[in-house]
Amino acid sequence: MSTVDTPSAPLTRKDFASPVAVRWCPGCGDYSILAAVQGVLPTLGIPREKFVFVSGIGCSSRFPYYMNTYGFHTIHGRAPAVATGVKLANPDLQVWVITGDGDALSIGGNHFLHALRRNVDLKIILFNNRIYGLTKGQYSPTSAVGTVSPSTPFGSVDQPLSPLSLALGAEAGFVARTSDNDVKHMGEVLAAAAAHKGSALVEVLQNCVIFADKVHDPYYGRQTKADNLVYLEHGKPMRFGKELEKGLVLNGMKIETKANPSDSEVLVHDAKATDSTLAFALSHLSHPDHPVPVGIFRAVERPLFHEAAHAQVKAARAKAEPDLGKLFNSGSTWTV
Amino acid sequence: MSTVDTPSAPLTRKDFASPVAVRWCPGCGDYSILAAVQGVLPTLGIPREKFVFVSGIGCSSRFPYYMNTYGFHTIHGRAPAVATGVKLANPDLQVWVITGDGDALSIGGNHFLHALRRNVDLKIILFNNRIYGLTKGQYSPTSAVGTVSPSTPFGSVDQPLSPLSLALGAEAGFVARTSDNDVKHMGEVLAAAAAHKGSALVEVLQNCVIFADKVHDPYYGRQTKADNLVYLEHGKPMRFGKELEKGLVLNGMKIETKANPSDSEVLVHDAKATDSTLAFALSHLSHPDHPVPVGIFRAVERPLFHEAAHAQVKAARAKAEPDLGKLFNSGSTWTV
Amino acid sequence: MVSPSSPAAVSGGSSPEKPIEEVESVTIRFAGDSGDGMQLTGTQFTDASAIFGNDLATMPDFPAEIRAPAGTVAGVSAFQIHFSSHEIKTPGDDLDVLVAMNAAALKANIADLDVGGILVVDLAGFGEKDLEKAEYTESPLRHGALDGYRVIEVDITGLTVRAVEHTGLKGRAAELCKNFFTLGMMFWLYDRPAEHTLNWIDSKFGPKTKYKDKPEIAEANRAALTAGYNYAETVELFSSHYRVKKADLPAGKYRKISGNEAAVFGLLAASRKSGRDIMYGSYPITPASDILHGLSRQKHFGVLTFQAEDEIAAMASVVGAAWTGALGITATSGPGICLKSEAMNLAVMAELPVVVIDVQRGGPSTGLPTKTEQSDLLLNLYGRSGDSPVPVIAAKSPSDCFDMAYEACRLALKYMTPVALLTDGYIANGSEPWLIPAPESLPPIPVKLAEPVADFQPYSRDPETLARPWALPGTPGLEHRIGGLEKAQQSGRISYDPGNHDAMTRERAAKIAGIAKDIPAQAVEGDTSADLLVVSWGGTYGTVSTAISDCNRNGIKVAHAHLQYINPFPVNLGEILGAYKKVVVPELNMGQLRLVLSGTFGIPVEGINLVRGKPFRVSWLVDKFQRIVKAIA
Amino acid sequence: MVSPSSPAAVSGGSSPEKPIEEVESVTIRFAGDSGDGMQLTGTQFTDASAIFGNDLATMPDFPAEIRAPAGTVAGVSAFQIHFSSHEIKTPGDDLDVLVAMNAAALKANIADLDVGGILVVDLAGFGEKDLEKAEYTESPLRHGALDGYRVIEVDITGLTVRAVEHTGLKGRAAELCKNFFTLGMMFWLYDRPAEHTLNWIDSKFGPKTKYKDKPEIAEANRAALTAGYNYAETVELFSSHYRVKKADLPAGKYRKISGNEAAVFGLLAASRKSGRDIMYGSYPITPASDILHGLSRQKHFGVLTFQAEDEIAAMASVVGAAWTGALGITATSGPGICLKSEAMNLAVMAELPVVVIDVQRGGPSTGLPTKTEQSDLLLNLYGRSGDSPVPVIAAKSPSDCFDMAYEACRLALKYMTPVALLTDGYIANGSEPWLIPAPESLPPIPVKLAEPVADFQPYSRDPETLARPWALPGTPGLEHRIGGLEKAQQSGRISYDPGNHDAMTRERAAKIAGIAKDIPAQAVEGDTSADLLVVSWGGTYGTVSTAISDCNRNGIKVAHAHLQYINPFPVNLGEILGAYKKVVVPELNMGQLRLVLSGTFGIPVEGINLVRGKPFRVSWLVDKFQRIVKAIA
Numbered sequence A, B: 001m002s003t004v005d006t007p008s009a010p011l012t013r014k015d016f017a018s019p020v021a022v023r024w025c026p027g028c029g030d031y032s033i034l035a036a037v038q039g040v041l042p043t044l045g046i047p048r049e050k051f052v053f054v055s056g057i058g059c060s061s062r063f064p065y066y067m068n069t070y071g072f073h074t075i076h077g078r079a080p081a082v083a084t085g086v087k088l089a090n091p092d093l094q095v096w097v098i099t100g101d102g103d104a105l106s107i108g109g110n111h112f113l114h115a116l117r118r119n120v121d122l123k124i125i126l127f128n129n130r131i132y133g134l135t136k137g138q139y140s141p142t143s144a145v146g147t148v149s150p151s152t153p154f155g156s157v158d159q160p161l162s163p164l165s166l167a168l169g170a171e172a173g174f175v176a177r178t179s180d181n182d183v184k185h186m187g188e189v190l191a192a193a194a195a196h197k198g199s200a201l202v203e204v205l206q207n208c209v210i211f212a213d214k215v216h217d218p219y220y221g222r223q224t225k226a227d228n229l230v231y232l233e234h235g236k237p238m239r240f241g242k243e244l245e246k247g248l249v250l251n252g253m254k255i256e257t258k259a260n261p262s263d264s265e266v267l268v269h270d271a272k273a274t275d276s277t278l279a280f281a282l283s284h285l286s287h288p289d290h291p292v293p294v295g296i297f298r299a300v301e302r303p304l305f306h307e308a309a310h311a312q313v314k315a316a317r318a319k320a321e322p323d324l325g326k327l328f329n330s331g332s333t334w335t336v
Numbered sequence C, D: 001m002v003s004p005s006s007p008a009a010v011s012g013g014s015s016p017e018k019p020i021e022e023v024e025s026v027t028i029r030f031a032g033d034s035g036d037g038m039q040l041t042g043t044q045f046t047d048a049s050a051i052f053g054n055d056l057a058t059m060p061d062f063p064a065e066i067r068a069p070a071g072t073v074a075g076v077s078a079f080q081i082h083f084s085s086h087e088i089k090t091p092g093d094d095l096d097v098l099v100a101m102n103a104a105a106l107k108a109n110i111a112d113l114d115v116g117g118i119l120v121v122d123l124a125g126f127g128e129k130d131l132e133k134a135e136y137t138e139s140p141l142r143h144g145a146l147d148g149y150r151v152i153e154v155d156i157t158g159l160t161v162r163a164v165e166h167t168g169l170k171g172r173a174a175e176l177c178k179n180f181f182t183l184g185m186m187f188w189l190y191d192r193p194a195e196h197t198l199n200w201i202d203s204k205f206g207p208k209t210k211y212k213d214k215p216e217i218a219e220a221n222r223a224a225l226t227a228g229y230n231y232a233e234t235v236e237l238f239s240s241h242y243r244v245k246k247a248d249l250p251a252g253k254y255r256k257i258s259g260n261e262a263a264v265f266g267l268l269a270a271s272r273k274s275g276r277d278i279m280y281g282s283y284p285i286t287p288a289s290d291i292l293h294g295l296s297r298q299k300h301f302g303v304l305t306f307q308a309e310d311e312i313a314a315m316a317s318v319v320g321a322a323w324t325g326a327l328g329i330t331a332t333s334g335p336g337i338c339l340k341s342e343a344m345n346l347a348v349m350a351e352l353p354v355v356v357i358d359v360q361r362g363g364p365s366t367g368l369p370t371k372t373e374q375s376d377l378l379l380n381l382y383g384r385s386g387d388s389p390v391p392v393i394a395a396k397s398p399s400d401c402f403d404m405a406y407e408a409c410r411l412a413l414k415y416m417t418p419v420a421l422l423t424d425g426y427i428a429n430g431s432e433p434w435l436i437p438a439p440e441s442l443p444p445i446p447v448k449l450a451e452p453v454a455d456f457q458p459y460s461r462d463p464e465t466l467a468r469p470w471a472l473p474g475t476p477g478l479e480h481r482i483g484g485l486e487k488a489q490q491s492g493r494i495s496y497d498p499g500n501h502d503a504m505t506r507e508r509a510a511k512i513a514g515i516a517k518d519i520p521a522q523a524v525e526g527d528t529s530a531d532l533l534v535v536s537w538g539g540t541y542g543t544v545s546t547a548i549s550d551c552n553r554n555g556i557k558v559a560h561a562h563l564q565y566i567n568p569f570p571v572n573l574g575e576i577l578g579a580y581k582k583v584v585v586p587e588l589n590m591g592q593l594r595l596v597l598s599g600t601f602g603i604p605v606e607g608i609n610l611v612r613g614k615p616f617r618v619s620w621l622v623d624k625f626q627r628i629v630k631a632i633a
Ligand SMILES: Cc1ncc(C[n+]2csc(CCOP(=O)(O)OP(=O)(O)O)c2C)c(N)n1
Pocket: A057, A058, A059, A060, A061, A076, A099, A100, A101, A102, A103, A104, A127, A129, A131, A132, A133, A134, A135, A140, C283, C284, C285, C286, C311, C335, C336, C339
């Protein structure tokens, strides 16, 4: 999107707060994500009217109402498809998609994966609270096996999936994870997603205080964090632990945790590797067997869908005038 | 499914041929896939009535009409969902899903990935001709960028995806690839899929003589094959080339081709690795930069969806009688 | 003051000090913040009244899907109960009593309080902040804003905190008991027994529960209840209290039931009676989710519940299951029906027994997810490509959801067809007493499975029902192939023959039309000598029939035909319609049944249409009918 | 024998030797195996006739989606052309000439050949194998099976091979020229000029093409054409040949156009006239795919074509594009409409300009994908949850698809609403001459975009059209949020207010109903003094109006109203219906418009219904009308 005509006065987070009263449960993780986004947008040098937020349905999908930008609260699971139309119709816009684990991965799985495959230039924020919040607490595709919910009183039996693994399976170019309890990290990751040319998926570990409270605490809690999260930084070794005494090492193609490893053996993160194997392996590290990686797993540019589509139009226009008369009279005609 | 009551006389391929005249274009790759399946089924020791073939819509999806088993030619993209219902309703059946690259990956992407994620015990054969055959030749999600088709006269601009990468991103336990021009290999792979407990995806490189003729020839053609296909066998080194003079080696997490490698450095295939990283890396090897792997990429058992679902029913039944009177009178009642 | 621990102390014995008035029926609405436990309070009051022997109807009113900030109008949750000594069919129009736990609750509900009605407010909910959140510039409790009501101001929260002090509970925890204090006041006011509630407290927080180490909780709730009861009695709050006599309902054993509960029971009953296990595939959506929740707790009935990835998969999975021999069932609301239509159409072509329940909500699009409406009728009748007839039936009340769910299964299995069952958010969440049937008394649902024959014809038809045979995968000798392409008559093979398509289209239509022979003739209630016939359907039965009784009682002659079967219509419907000068259809939509009636019978039919996300007000209907009758004369 | 290389030799100059008869109109069907090039032969004959100046109508008949084995009935491909010296509107009922290139083609088509009609068969297509594949036990050419037809047996394949020998072409390659030999025979029989075809051969295979190094191909085709022509003339094949005079069509420049081509042109014209670029999102489906194909070749008109992953994404993407300022368009067939309904409903709520084209095919479910039907009318009118009105219009002929596509865009943009445009497989693939309009002559399509204002109200309404403003993302000062939840009047914010929902529901309805003021009044054709009014809609115009002219010509009085606007109906329609003793609606469905007419106007309406996957036969309709008129009298 263009960054040409930045507005006279620099924007502040206030400029992005809509007049509507925010209506999530007190303590919901969505608040801090909203704050993080409102903190990042003013730093991008893009005029406010060029931001568009498209969402599906879910607690998370109420997000656009709280942003003083263009916003479209669409239907369940279809936000990436609607957003694709928005971006194609006006490539000059920066289009954000707000979605949940149910919205994106359950009913919306197909549009989610095809938007990533085509590399439509969308910034997708997936609020992963591992539950269906809005419909009062049914389990979701990211819920652990055995999750007791209104629809699974005896525990869920579906194997969950990782949004990031699925995204990489669909050839996503930018894939990241952050958490609602770390506003600074959210800000950095969201800024990177905004800067990335092409579709960018950001999974936010989000807490639903009502239906899945503390679901992420075992790894992102204040106490648990140090030993259970590993921060990925391009070019940096993958160390974690209170004294960074632990590290991730490679055994064949398997990533394992090692105590007090030498610098040489610790895996160094390469977010720019064209090959997505490392990112995929990292996307499968899950609690409790492994530390949960947060940060940017992959940031590789791929051809932009809207550019390629518009290039064909430009090329065609360069060759021929849009002349209706010519069109009507093409092919064989006769006069009476 | 049960293999208890095998029929008196052993079945032959004839037993699986339906009376209906087969209606694919002369030379279509679908014929040999049909032959391969009809060759494998009699070897499984399963009575004919226990086989069910469920398909979506497409040339490939006509398949069930040609099988003298139970068959359901459903609607476009929904076969995995229909088949899930079939398997849940009667776990005793061996349920095969016949689908195409458009049917499974375009309109049906969501059901495809969720069936694999849940590990529904379906044998999915994906006829990948990299085109929409039935609707006369539009490009598909597996068509190369630049594919000229009726809907893309200036060439397609969508980046394609690999069905196997996507399946692995969805946590698929059994993932394989074979080709319509190698009936023996098809037979082996299909037999392994049938034997695997859980969902099994078999991608068949299939030639559409009408709309994408020879699309696979650069790597599976009689001439090209030796240098461009690598046969994966569990525990065997990944060698290829006329004299097996080439091999796949690991460079960090990247798989590369090396000429005349030593046995020690050649990657040895491990289809049973619980970690799907190797399979994922292999699923990304594509022509012309790499040889195209065929064979079984991954064969790892995961909990069976229908077993877990029925276990809950069994457990509940063990605890309580299905007593309507009790049900109606549960909770607080009063008498007038 | 009686010891809080003795239930007897508060059990209905009317107290001599205060006069007690007989009243016929009463409507109370408990309104407060989502966090105030109003649904619980209402339910407890309902149970007490039910057990006491009144007839009753209730209507919860949840805040819209979103969680609203505490104290705001959007966050108000309410529960209405109408209880009576005679038969009633609606939760009532105007309120006799409104309980408002805070300013927002007052603002959102005061309009419905009858003139002269009792308004109970918790003063603790009318502080500066509360007024602000409710967007009151000044307190409604002052300046005579509430003149004309019998306002009763009580510091419910404060009194509750004190009443539970002895248990050690403090702060928020203590305040949370205020709904029981309120309940106690209402128990006294309407002379209700408290046993049930005390037992409930015990079962929920008592020694046998996970709260066994927290006896103070049970104790506090008991104390609050008792304190409220005694407070109402001692303090000069109410000039008198009231008694609503037992209603003389048909003898038998009753329970309270909501529409969604009743649907679950009906489906389970049909499964048992037909001997076919249920495969329930669904995707959560308001207000249908409770059917999924309810069925998934009944796995011992052999029910498989499958939470699919979306409505398309949910529908497709039950079609597959039905083909395989299960009773395939799914439920959703409007947006989900849109998504199910293509796969439901496959079931029409494949002629398989599936039941599709549409718990209607406000539309179009996401619309008003938590509000009721009847605007999916045409969608269910005609929302599929091609000529695609399916039976469409509708439940008329919470308990009727049992009968109609049962009937939907019977028709699906007997005629090998998808069946659409319509309910709505109002009857799905509303509840009423249900005379518990004896399982033996339910009509049988015989099921005939195809048996191996020489040359099996999947599309041969039963001469009487026109149903095709049900041949289950796994049966030796019945191997066959079906699908969504047009089939040849009898053989079921693909056929592009022009004549065959025409014939099969007519066969499918005839099969559904023939069901008319198998359903009850249409009954007419009210004054059949009237010139005006009112035709209604679905969840409006209670309000419409009540309005019509009122009319007839006041000498305004009106006849009433309430439809439970919309496709096919009962055989005698045309005749009935023809017998009246004027036919009017009141609907919670813009005139959908009206169109179908006119379109089917080629006669003029007038509509009364309202889409406010709520049931009709009886008085509003009475007025409409009155005008129309006047106009005819 | 004339030199094959000289076009003049075969250019229409009638040959003295044989008598030449004048005939008014002729119907020919070319039938052969999918591989025989019958579509090409038919197209060439059509072009020649068009250029010669006849009026004409054509109808291709492809084999069903699946590829059938060569030589089987399922694999037969046919092309029918009706050409005339007077105005015609249908491709004809009975055939004057049937060309059958093999046994299967004969079997599949002989039933339509008129008694005494000419049957041309290629003997090479009647060998053992061919008869077997066509499932003939014995050759239909023997045993008088074909008595009553003028059978002309020619070894077309053999003669063709010999005729092209000199070019060096052999075997299959040589045989492939047989369709040109056949064409040559027909050119002679109906005295058609061959220039066009000779030029076509040149443009396709000539020196300027990729075949320039294969001159033998062009030469062979020319030779075959000439040989066929000369063969027919020299050998005693036909007793005489025929001439069909020029028709006196309105003066002007013409081209041949199919419905799908015309739709593409109409959409492009609307885009130019409104200044809004098209965003076309679609998913391929028979018989709508050609609109996607056609538009994707016109990118220089600023068209973006997006082949989505499914119909849901296709619909959703155009909704997003329309919100962003594009003219959002999608097309599909029945099953796709089912899938689009939820996202289309979002466009109803969001009030955005999108056009949804349904090229109808045989249903329900997958049905008869390559056959025509009119059975998606109710789906388009009512197949969405809630009260969800959209304009529904229908094209009546191939060329009318241009006007109606243009009109659909005009309505969508002017009223900010999704518009449903119905065509069908018959008019989409059929073609007719089109009097090419001057682009300047097309009505303007003004578009007003919202401009920044102080307190922008996204749901304020234009007093005249009730349309809401179109505020494009990217415009400073118009930032706003919309969605699928009910909106407050004016502000467009979420509103759960009961009164607001009722008011907004009525506003949406009033906006669409108001379009009636903006569309032409309904015209009545035929004999307006009749007692019988026939009302038709969509693609049946040609057959129905022809049948009605025939009736009136034979003194059977029938009036005809053909509807292009079904929602809303033209303002004067009710009045028209009221003016006749009887109203009858012939439809290629089980009575969908009939239901809507009765339902809307509360009068009895009778249906004539046929679902054979084909257009009506004019003679069949005439007979029906005749009986009805008799019955009235
Ligand atoms: C077509 C359709 N089906 C179902 C629903 C009901 N529904 C709304 S949101 C939702 C799931 C929300 O879960 P998620 O996407 O994780 O969002 P969260 O509320 O957790 O933020 C469902 C099932 C709907 N609105 N539309």
